Amino acid sequence: MKNRILKICLVLISVLIVWGVYVVLKPEPKTIAGLMESYENPGIKIKIRSPFSGTVLVAKKGEVIFKEAYGLSNRETNEENEVDTKYGIGSVTKQFTAMLVMQLVEEGKLKLQDTIGYYLPYLPEEKANHITIHQLLTHTSGLAHYFALPAIGVNLSDFRKTKYTPKELVQLIGKTNMIAKPGEQFYYSSLGYDVLGAIIEEVSGKPFADFLDEKIVKPLQLKNTGFASNEYISNELAKGYAYREVYGLDWWTSEHGGEIREAPFRDQSTAYAAGGMHSTVEDLFIWSEAIKSHKLLSPELTKIMLSPDKKGHCYGWVRNWDDIVEKNINARLYGHGGALTGNSAYIGMYDDGTTIIYLANINNLKAEEILHQLYLRANDLKDDYKLKGYPNRSSYEKFIAAGGMTALKDYFQRLSEYSGYTVNPSNSTMRGVMKIHLEAGKQKVADSLKTVFLNTYNPNETTINDFGYDFLYSDNSNYALQFFIENTKRYPFSSNVWDSLGEAYLTYKDYDSAIDCYKKAVELGEQVNHRSLEDYKENLKKAESLNKS
Template sequence: MYSLKYLLPILLFFISCGPQSRYTDPQDADASIIEQTKTSEVDKLIRTYADYGEFNGALLVANEGKVIYQEGFGYANMEWNIPNQSDTKFRIGSITKQFTAILVLKLVAENKLDLHTPISNYLSEYPKENAEQISIHHLLTHSSGIPNNFESTKRKAFRPDNYSSRELVDEFSSLPLEFEPGSKFSYCNAGYNLLGHIVEEITGMRYEEALQKVIFDPLEMKNTGFDKHRAQIKNRASGYFESFKTYYNSNYIDMSTVYAAGAMYSTVEDLFRWDQALYSDKILPKNYLDSIFMKHIEDPGYGGYYGYGWSIKDKPLGNSDEVVETIVHDGVIDGFCAIITRIPSRNSAIILLSNIRRAPLNAMTKGIMGILYNKPYDVPRRSVAFAFLDAVNEKGLEKAIIEYKRIKGDPDYYLSEEEMNIASYKLLQADQPEHAETLLRLGIEAFPEAFNLYDSLGEVLMSLGKKQESILNYKKSIQSNPENENGIRMLEKLEAGMEE
């Protein structure tokens, strides 16, 4: 753990040693020294995540309205080694919803929509039975009862360029509601897509045009937009998914199907402009902005409340027992994940964008909040298995074994049976079966009851021509797990071969 309260007295000691210095109480320390220390701590924390392969993206941290850190890590395009930067454009998934909410509230402020009247007032084509029960408020708060998943959407992976919001809405509009509107919270992408369609119907503009006119142009968000697969978008990151430190290109997704629920891209810099605009009336009068951040409905699954396009939740400061109220939303879409956390009580923001489908963004945010509030926080631990794998490739087997023995009990590392198994397969696939055997034996030493390690060792030994040892390890695997069908099958095959 690292904390400003441990570093600050040391810094002040050295400052006091200068010819014109005097002792300064930590509470009265120069703000620039405190800020530099926070910046240094954030950098060290995030670089640790990046070095361990846990973060590939960009982030921005603002404290009391001022950016104290922004940086890119890893690659925007792994095939070409193009680095992520603070102006790299990432898909932001469901963070799009807060922009949709602003468009809707803008129409409410202009008396073109009412939050609490049925949507049948605005959509004559929407099935009346449902439309007369659902209000704009229900859609904004995920309490409409509209099903979130519907089979027709899943089947239509590719759509023509002129695919309309009306066609998208038609896919779910006639489905029975899952519960009475307003009775509970149930996260619903379909509801926000319906809001996008309503915006189009009222304004006469396409959803992306409304975003540009109402939000992006006034706020000079020049690196934010509605993502389209065919468009050439400068500095757009490629999306990936990761499986045990191996990276793959993400699956294709037609952003027209994601629409007003999650089709935007942006940068950490533009999202900070957005964050700061929400403290002003540049887009909406204050009373309408306030309604966006109200606790309209409880979200039991998240442990907080939902406003309009935002969640409101008390979050811990580092790993302390203290909490602070945050306005937050994340976004996840194939190849990308993102989170923006606002702390209105001190005009601070933490923005994390990743072009890998899964990343520990919540843990990273928690650590950064600890730094901002001078509280203790956790740093990530490195995998022993993958450290061994790196050492084998960089230093050879003997030094890798020494490294393994040195770090396996180190609190900065963790040992995982599953990762030991995965790492052994990586070695086997790299035509290094002897190294795989060594790693699996180390794994069995640490996890003597792990049937899967015995099973994998049996496979490795078989590839090395050590059939008797292979049979022995498959037997141990089955002894630990009598339902290990692969072990049973391989053992029968090996024993049959021995008889011949």
């Protein structure tokens, strides 16, 4: 019996090895159709994070050369996606919001340098009298992204389920903590675009959906685009799904090596002008052509709208997304992606006339890989244009052998030149380089990297916390404390950062310091009735108990 089981196991292992070799050695498809089919099935799915389910359109110089749908729009009924299937487009909505603002500018009804308090006087003074419309459009307002809500005691899960009027949503945003002075730094903020939506309604005197319909949808005769109700989204759009990979025994019964679940409900009022619209690839192609031909906005104001500010961000668009440029140093484009739980979208307009649009109802997709591979096939190019010289950082020895910090600096300097704005190494790269230097006993280099990261990247509290926890549970646990302490200095009114610092002290068995931090977390948590308040109290009891023992 044991021998039979052993033989079965050996056969299964052999099958897996053969299948793995086949996947690795199988040549990548040469056509757009072949590429998308491979993304739909397990073939090279891993390169885009999730199996593709959605619709793709590729055009060259105004002519559509490819248009096809894949996967299911409803997995319960097995209804298939079609070319005219409507999807949530997430932050691609920001392009439309920016256009509505610019149309109001063209009509002389608002000015880009106006402060937002002129239109929304109920906002707190620090925001009302200092943030301009231009800063909201370019993500330089100092407003945070959604992570600012838990800091004021708003559970993100509850937030997504709650219905807000535009004024109620803006009043909530008004309570969030600023993360920079207006105009100083780039911080991507959907909350900023929600404020723009409220301003549009205030100036136009119409609901966002109606003004969008009047100024963009009807003039362009878009048949399947708009901002609609929860009921419409539920009944008329492809259902959204989330995918996660599974391993071990679960792999055998999985679909495409993962688990697919229906995305949770989100009230449209919370997505609003930052991410609540829906569309089709055909409508978005009409939209992209209208941008180029100035059907909705004068050439002068279109130029302003598409002028990059910090980090390449224009008004609702990004110029030369560095993740795409890194894969093809000759690529020049305007684009923007969108991602809701269960939806992924991207529209890219390349300078050479290539337009690529995809809409999907399974997330999370790796947009830069999809865009890059589609662009190569649309233009019959080989994959020979990657930026070269990225040093190996798997170990200190290999990193130094590849040129070390000099090579890393040179790589990102060249990427910045190709992109047209400063591109820094990613958070994970910085963290990894710090680790290999610490492991090699190069404390001073690691410290200098930490200083550069904290002062140049201006990371938010979530990012700093992530660094802290990553070091806390690594071979360099002592290094974690510096990040947690820095977080409390930068975000002293966040109960969560004090709780995290308390956990670090608890790990180091510094119970007195842990108690002080947990008390601070409880104090701040009580002020906003934080969702984790009871956890803070339990952590405090635990620290006090350990201190007595």
